[in-house]
Amino acid sequence: MVFEGSSAAISHTGKVRSNNQDSGYSGANLFVVADGMGGHAGGDVASSIAIHRLEPLDQPYTSVEDAQASLQAAATTAAGDLIRAAKDRPELAGLGTTLSAIIMVDDYAVIGHIGDSRIYLYRDDAVTQITADxxxxxxxxxxxxxxxxxxxxxxRRSVLMRVLSDMDADPELDMFVMHTQPGDRWLLCSDGLSGVVDEAHILKAMRMGMAPGRTADNLLKQALDGGAPDNVTIVLVEVGGQHAMHSGTATIVGSASNPANITVPPVRAPRGNWLHPVRQAANEPSHFEPAPEYLEELIEEDRRRAKRRRLGWIAGMLVVVAMLAFAAFAAYSWTQTRYFVGADEDSVVIYQGVQQNIGPITLSTPLRDTDILLANLPPYQRDSVERTITARSFSDAEAIVTRLQAGADRVTGETPLPTPAPTATPTEDPG
Structure with missing residues (x-):
């Protein structure tokens, strides 16, 4: 039975890379994304080989078992094609590709996956990642x-553990079958999308309910707005739903849309100047499949990196704490150069520090109790003392206290006795 639904496919080079190593396929029953690796030309060839090897699978199947067997066989054949391509054309050595594919069989999706391209399912207003990287x-x-x-x-997020390549004639695909239902939306994409646009924004685009083509355009725009450091390929499949089924003509995008006889583009010498340096990432492989002995080295390197990161955090925190402590000490030292006149329970006191407190921390200490009673001050002076009077220095504080003492003396009627004039010391008359 032919799949009933609508779909769309789109692929873009991105904003950094100079060529598109991705390929995508959207047909009647088959939907595929392949992200090539292997330098300037190898990735183009690898993803194109994978798409064209799987293209004959776009047909009705009588059972999911037949579809699974066909998908695994096609992937194995594609791996053999990659091995032969690298042997016939040594400049392609190391080429490979990810592969994420869906074959629709009645109400089921037969899924085959290897690499770090992804398949998401939008259902019941939620987006779920179906494949594992x-x-x-x-x-x-x-x-x-x-x-x-x-x-x-x-x-190391681009280090692949499994991939279709010229180094493995028997690739191990993740193969499983899932039930579909009307309204489901299946999103197949390269890491050019999933590495830039997170699931929350994918969900937002799906919720808008636009046709698959417009939804794919929306997701691509988000990837480009996010910098698009890698090629971006999107295949979107809607099961049933409100959008009319597209024509039965398959859509092929990316490098696989070029003629089957792919020519290897010459390696161009990098050009640039000091204002616009060459962006090396543009022609470097986007993925790397390590040899087994390399993995332990990577794990050990990751341990060292995590340790350095922890030590860096600790050192950074110590520096911040030291800076805060120094700033607090400097601020406190400055407060101790300030003075003010205030009151304790019943008398006038000269304080060292400032009037403010920080929580339970007091920024002033009593320096001298003047023994001037608040009750003896005129009302306006008493109010000023209770609100505190700022002094420029200790001598200024003492001058304020002298004025307060004079006010208190006037209230109590006590006038300080005048200082007696010095008298001459009597002497005897020598005569």
């Missing part, structure tokens, strides 16, 4: 060494 960082996530958020920015 075959990457080094995903292994770290699965083992609890890093979080999924840390994996998004890990420097």
């Amino acid at each position: 075959h990457t080094f960082v995903q292994r770290l996530v699965d083992s609890g060494r890093i979080t999924p958020e840390e994996a998004r920015y890990h420097p």
Whole structure:
């Protein structure tokens, strides 16, 4: 039975890379995304080979078992094609590609997956990642060494553990079958999308309910707005739903849309100047499949990196604490150069410090109790003392106290006795 639904496919080079190594396919029953690797030309060839090898699978199937067997066989044949391509054209050595594919069989989706391209399912107003990345960082996530958020920015996030390549004639695909229902939306994409646009924004685009083509355009725009450091390929499949079924003509995008006889473009010498340096990432492989002995080195390197990161955090925190402590000490030292006149329970006191407190920390201490009673002050002076009077220096504070003492003397009627004039010392008259 032919799949009933609508679909769309789109692919873009991105904003950094000079060529598109991705390929995508959207047909009547088959939907595929392949993200090539292997330098300037190898990735183009690898993803194109994978798409054209799987293209004959776009047909009705009588059972999911037949579809699974056909998908695994096509992937194995594609791996053989890659091996022969590298043998016939040594400049392609190391080429490979991810592969994420869906074959629709009645109400089921037959899924085959290898690499770090992804398949998402939008159902019941939620987006779920269906496939698991075959990457080094995903292994770290699965083992609890890093979080999924840390994996998004890990420097080894492009290290692939499994991929269709010229080094493995019998690739191991993740194969499984899922039931579909009307309204489902299946999103197949390269990591050019999933590495830039998170699930929250994918969900927002899906919720808008636009046709698959417009939804794919929306997602591509988000990837481009996010910098698009890699090629971006999107295949969107809607099961049933409100949008009319497209024509039966298959859509092929990316490098696989070029003629089958792919020519290897010459390696161009990098050109640039000091104002616009050459962007090396543009022609470097976007993925790397390590040899087995390399993995232990990567794990050990990741341990060292995590240790350095922890030590860096600790050192940074110590520096921050030291700076805060120094700033607090400097601020407190400055407060101790200030003075003011205030009151304790019943008398006038000269304080050292400032009037403010920080929580339970008092920024002033009593320096001298003047023994001037508040009750003896005129009302306006008493109010000023209770609100505190700022002094420029200790001598200024003493001058304020002298004025307050004079006011208190007037209230109590006590006038200080005048200082007696010095008298001459009597002497005897020598005569």
